[in-house]
Amino acid sequence: MLSQLALSIKESPTLKLNETAALLRDKGEPVIHLGGGEPKSRAPIDAIIGCASLLNTGEVRYTPADGIPALKKAVIRYTEEHYDRSVLPENVIVSSGAKQSIMVALHAILDPHDEVIFPAPYWVSYPEMVRLAGGVPVVVTAGDGSFQPTFDEIAAAVGSSTKAIILNSPNNPSGVVYTDDFVRQVVEFCEKRGIWLLMDDTYNRLVYDGRSPTNCYAFTPEDVERSKVVVINCVSKMYAMTGFRIGWAVGNRDLVKAMSNIQSQQTSGPAAPSQWAAIGALNGVQHSVSALRATLENNRNVLVARLRAIPGVKVTAPGGTFYTFPDFSAYEKKSHVLAAMLLDKVRVVTVPGKEFGMEGHLRISFCGTLKEITEGVQRIQWALDPNAPNELFLGGRRLLRDGL
Ligand code: GLU
Numbered sequence: 001m002l003s004q005l006a007l008s009i010k011e012s013p014t015l016k017l018n019e020t021a022a023l024l025r026d027k028g029e030p031v032i033h034l035g036g037g038e039p040k041s042r043a044p045i046d047a048i049i050g051c052a053s054l055l056n057t058g059e060v061r062y063t064p065a066d067g068i069p070a071l072k073k074a075v076i077r078y079t080e081e082h083y084d085r086s087v088l089p090e091n092v093i094v095s096s097g098a099k100q101s102i103m104v105a106l107h108a109i110l111d112p113h114d115e116v117i118f119p120a121p122y123w124v125s126y127p128e129m130v131r132l133a134g135g136v137p138v139v140v141t142a143g144d145g146s147f148q149p150t151f152d153e154i155a156a157a158v159g160s161s162t163k164a165i166i167l168n169s170p171n172n173p174s175g176v177v178y179t180d181d182f183v184r185q186v187v188e189f190c191e192k193r194g195i196w197l198l199m200d201d202t203y204n205r206l207v208y209d210g211r212s213p214t215n216c217y218a219f220t221p222e223d224v225e226r227s228k229v230v231v232i233n234c235v236s237k238m239y240a241m242t243g244f245r246i247g248w249a250v251g252n253r254d255l256v257k258a259m260s261n262i263q264s265q266q267t268s269g270p271a272a273p274s275q276w277a278a279i280g281a282l283n284g285v286q287h288s289v290s291a292l293r294a295t296l297e298n299n300r301n302v303l304v305a306r307l308r309a310i311p312g313v314k315v316t317a318p319g320g321t322f323y324t325f326p327d328f329s330a331y332e333k334k335s336h337v338l339a340a341m342l343l344d345k346v347r348v349v350t351v352p353g354k355e356f357g358m359e360g361h362l363r364i365s366f367c368g369t370l371k372e373i374t375e376g377v378q379r380i381q382w383a384l385d386p387n388a389p390n391e392l393f394l395g396g397r398r399l400l401r402d403g404l
Contacts, residue, residue, distance in 0.1 A: 009128050013355045021349045030395025032368075032376040035339075035349040037172070039240040039322065039367045041292055043277065046284025047241060051277035060272050065264035066256070067094025067248070068275045074282035075233075075248050082205070083231070085217040087224050090253040093260050094278075096270040098202050098234035098247030099125065101259075104266070105230055105249055106133035106164070108258040109196050114163035119149045120357035121325060123172045123200070127357075135163070139357050147174035147316060147325065151185035158189075164196035169214060170203040173356045173363035174325040175300075175318020177207055180214055187219040190228050196255075199231045202247075205238045205289055207320040208297040225252045237322075238289050239281040246270055246278040296322050299366035299373055306377040307364070310385055322367035325353065329360030331384045338362060346379035347394060 014037055021033040054060060066072075072092045079085050079092075095101040102125075106116070112134040118126050120141040127137040140157045142149040154165065167186060169178035190197040197216075204213045220227045234247030249259065269275070300317070303324055307315045312330030332338040335352035339362060342348045353361030366373055382392040382401060392399045 005132070009132060012128075013124050014351060017349055017351060020343075024347065029347055031347045031349060032372050032379065033349045034364045034368065034372065034376045035351040036365050036367060037237075037323075038242040039237065039292055039296070040369065041240040041288065041295070043241045043244070044239055044281050044284055044288045046280035047235075047239060047244070047277040048280070050280025050284075051244075051273045054273050054276040063269035063272050063275060065269050066260040067092065067269060068272070068279070071246075071248075071275050071279050071282075074279050075250070078233070078282055079231075079250055082213070083215050083217045085224065085250075087250055088253070091224050091250055091256055092248060093256050093263065094246065094248045094270055094275060095263060096247070096267055096274075097236065097245040098200065098232050099129075100245075100263070100267070100270075101232045101234075101247045101249040102126075102166075102198060102200065103129050103132065104259040104262045105196075105198055105232070105251070105255070106130060106135065107262050108255055109133075109164055110135040111163070113161060115159065115161040116164045116166060117154060117157050117162060118166040118168070119154065119171075121147060121171070121174050121353065121361070122166075122357050123168055124351075124355045126166055136161070138162070141357070147171065147176040148178055148182065151182055151189070154186060155189060158193070158195070162195055164198060165190060166198045166200060167216075168200035168202070170207055170318070170320025172203065172321055173323045173351070173353075173361075174316065175321045175323050176316065177211065177214065177319035183214050183216055184219045187216050187229060191220060194228060197229045199229060201231055201233050202237055203321040204233065206293055206296060206322065208293070208300060209319065211319060213320075224250070227252060230255065235278045235281050238292070240288070240292065241277065241281060244271075244274040244277050246274050296366060299368075299370060300324070302370060303364065303366045303373050303377065306374060306381075310377075310381045311387070322365055324364050324366065325356070325358070325361050326364060327361050328384075333360050335359055335362055342380060342383055346383045346392070348376050348379050348383075350380075 017035045024031045072089045116130045117138045130137040230251035235241040314327040339352040351363040381388045
């Protein structure tokens with residue numbers, strides 16, 4: 001018999017859908033994966049050189065559980081450059097992806113039944129991660145139906161069991177960048193009340209329309225040791241290095257030490273070649289990030305325009321990330337039913353909004369090619385809109401909506 005915990009935890013739907021798409025492709029199905037969460041560009045050459053240099057030595061050994069000193073140094077520089085905050089190596093832990101940093105932070109923070117608040121829509125893994133760490137997820141949904149609750153709505157959810165709040169801005173799946181004022185209010189509230197605040201800044205540098213990323217440190221005490229804010233980042237999205245699995249957290253030294261102890265028992269340090277790749281990416285030429293940002297911004301513009309051309313579909317233009325979260329409830333309120341229908345009928349993979357805590361929506365990514373985006377939306381429109389052209393070509397097969 002498996003544990004109650006194991007039985008209560010479900011598989012990551014985003015990762016599952018990646019597998020589904022890959023399996024269908026292997027079978028020769030004309031799948032378009034608009035559910036994905038990774039850029040298609042190559043990893044920066046400096047990352048590859050960093051990784052290859054280590055591999056060439058043939059000496060690939062354990063690293064310190066909390067990361068190679070050279071990578072911590074690169075993270076410290078990154079924190080200075082992008083957050084204007086000086087931190088020490090004791091304030092940094094490198095993990096196997098941002099996911100592990102969040103997980104070990106929750107393990108370090110939570111006692112059984114402690115509550116963790118986060119706004120909806122939320123990244124699919126937060127509820128399960130909180131449960132894995134013995135905590136209770138508390139979801140706050142904006143009363144006005146938008147993708148950003150007010151500070152008052154967040155504060156109203158805080159009770160005697162609240163141990164932490166998680167903010168993810170730019171937000172996966174909505175692409176919404178929370179306002180500076182909202183972030184400031186939450187940061188100041190957490191500092192005052194002694195509540196941990198996990199800032200998941202995975203998409204922090206992927207913001208559009210000329211805006212600057214929000215810097216939560218602008219609202220925290222200068223001395224990181226007096227702060228409850230933990231900033232989480234990774235190389236996965238901004239450098240297109242998802243498979244390397246390198247993320248990190250910056251926080252006060254007591255917390256980082258506890259996280260490091262847990263990580264040392266759990267997985268030891270992250271894979272050494274991946275850490276050297278991350279050193280290469282962080283210390284190397286940075287133009288790949290701006291190139292990626294420009295490509296994604298163009299993709300976003302095309303995707304939003306195409307989606308808005310489908311009658312009844314409501315789209316909030318994302319200010320960051322590479323996701324849109326349109327409301328399809330005019331066609332189908334149950335997002336699982338809609339996503340299954342689109343996969344079955346027109347071989348387009350999307351992620352059901354229910355997984356992100358919001359029914360009626362689908363997450364549609366714009367990290368693929370423009371061709372995938374335009375063809376994918378064309379297929380969706382064909383499947384839903386009775387006034388769309390009757391004919392659709394699907395991998396060489398001619399389909400007619402009226403079936404004639
Ligand atoms: N974060 C990405 C996503 O939301 C990658 C998959 C995952 O770890 O959830 O699709």
